Amino acid sequence: MPYDRISEYLKDAYNMPISQGSIKNLLDSFTEKSSLAYQRIKENIAKAVVVGADETGVKVDGEKFWIHTWQNPYNTFIAVSESRGIKAVKDNFPDGFPSSILVSDAWAAQLATPALSHQLCMAHLLRDLNHLIEIYPNHDWPVNMKQLLQDSLRARKTLEKEGFQSNSKQLEQIEVGLDELLKIEVDKKYKKITSFRKRLVKNRNYLFKFLYHSLVPSDNNGSERAIRNVKIKQKVSGQFRSESGARSFAIIRSVIDTIIKRNKNIFDCLAITANLVPE
Template identity: 25%
Template sequence: MWFDLVVAELEELSREDLIVLVRAQSERIAGLEEANKELAAKLARLEHLLSRNSGNSSVPPSRDDDPGRSAPKPKRSGGRGSKPRGKQPGAPGANLAWRQDPDDRVDRFPQGRCECGTELAQGRDLGIVDQYQQHEIPPVAVKVTQYDQHAVACGCGQVHTAARPEGARSGPVGYGPNLQALAVYLLAVQFLPVGRVLGLLESLTGTAPSAGFVHGMLARAAGLLDVVDKRIRALLTLAHVVAADETPLRVGPAGSKKYLLVACTELYTHYLLGGRDLDTFKALAIADLAAGSVIVHDRYQNYDAAPYAHLLHQLCTAHLVRDLETAVELYPDEHWPTQIRDALRGLIHEANTARAAGADQIDPTVKDELVRRFRHGVLVGLKTTASHGDRPGERKTRLLLEELHDRPDDVLRFTTDLRVPATSNQAERDLRPSKIQQNISGRLTSEDRTRDRFQILGYLSTATKHGLNQITVLRQAILGRPWMPELPATV
């Protein structure tokens, strides 16, 4: 009945009125179609963002469990390159070993009375029947030592006064180098806020330094490391290969942001706090590398800028493989994304195997076949995506393929020079402390103290890479004689 009424009303309209009505309806339909397209695009973009995880993007693993986010696909098990869980073959083990020279020995005898009523202390010793070694730390408590500096008069008339103990500061009372080193360690390495450091020191030692003293230790320790910091930077510039990376840091007033840059090798770590601009990159240690040296990086555009024109490049293959995972998901019916990814993984595996075996090159036959698969996959991918659509991720995949095609030497340099790592994982590992700090302590309020933190961390990271204990080298620094990495014999 309702339909009949509508038809009757339309029949009463003139031709001109019907034309106006049809045009209005057409415009409304067109508007709805456009709105639907926008909503579909937004939905596709949202689905793409939710599909990003630590396996196909730079999203950290901690975000993989966010509501709605797709978890990474399970890693392949079995086959070449798979590893069992736990300790790997050849890796150094760690266990609580029996010591032939314990620090102390304690004889223990049964206590009490025998069932017959005789005191067990009167029994005959039958010798040791069980042995147990316990590794323990002594109770920690602050020990106050008063140093009385005497003066003596020489027979010639000169008076000599004893110096204060090593590490002593002005004033009648002060904290010793061990406690100072522990405070700096808790702040700079364990990322504890000042308040928690105070609570921990009081719980462990029975003393409670002031917040100002603890926080001031950052500036004092960093100031004692200026010379070491310059030495580490200089040593980095002598390296053949340096890995570099950058990450944002919440520093200063709310809403502000800085970037932490790192240049590093297996032996040295140097941090720089600044922006993500070219001026900051010019100040990074890699700008002073010799011509022909290699920088390993994540393809950020500044690494290809003029200050680095004299350097060779290795594009981080971990980032490339992650981006190729996106291509695998975007083109599930195509073979080329998997072919490129697997060929690149195969080359990485062959390079690692050759390096571990002490070889100076990858097996040429294996290498040539994998490189052939890699290049053919790139060519097919370029042909397939010549007219890519508007789906999220398609343009990024096209740009990735163009880079793989146009920069083959920078992608595969690790296959021709085994001194070059395939990834910038070393730089990412050296940046990880900054990300942990942000998760634990949040925003850092002072740029100056943040620079101090990372100058200290650069020193400690370098010392750790040389097999040294962090507390030990911190104590040395506070005593005014910091550990200094040696210069190479050729310098």
């Protein structure tokens, strides 16, 4: 929310006249006090076993910027960049994630990020397959691939109930079924199917990590939730008025989201942060 609207709201709702400059100073001070927690969140993400990544475009003073998030069930790290690509990753995590399985929607920069391994988002793949089925209703390949991916999701539910070593035969059938489908040469006139198939062939080893690691999700929904507040902010305000304002939002939102994930009292934690004495 712009400073002038915050000022008007406080005056109308609470009869608390406060200047825009004072609001900016308060936010700058709180951002500085939140920086230590922000850095610790970043360190936690860097050494996590599983990390989800996503990005979304945002306007900053009329220019196109990107908000990136890297998160897991206990931490959310949000950062602002002029780049959507690998530069944003290197600026924040120059070593990548050598100990992590990185879950993403297969954006090129995410797949180019050094990591122990990767997991593609099943929800995105199924969405793509639904589109292929819609535009090529008489072709069996996308139908069969969709069925296989749905079988893998059902297998995951079974594994969660019975243990991740309990159903090796079913997993073997899924792996064999995938290889058989990827071997099928699709007629080039079905351009979108051939393109999708090539993408799966290239990233074949990143499809079913979630069937072998209990902490790896089958989708990237956690990252989409972590970044959703950026879109809400943009709908309310239209844009960030400055890069420093966008960075303040990223820092404070990272801290708030992490507090929520850890089931802590938001007000108490923010009050403790606000009362920190700068070094």
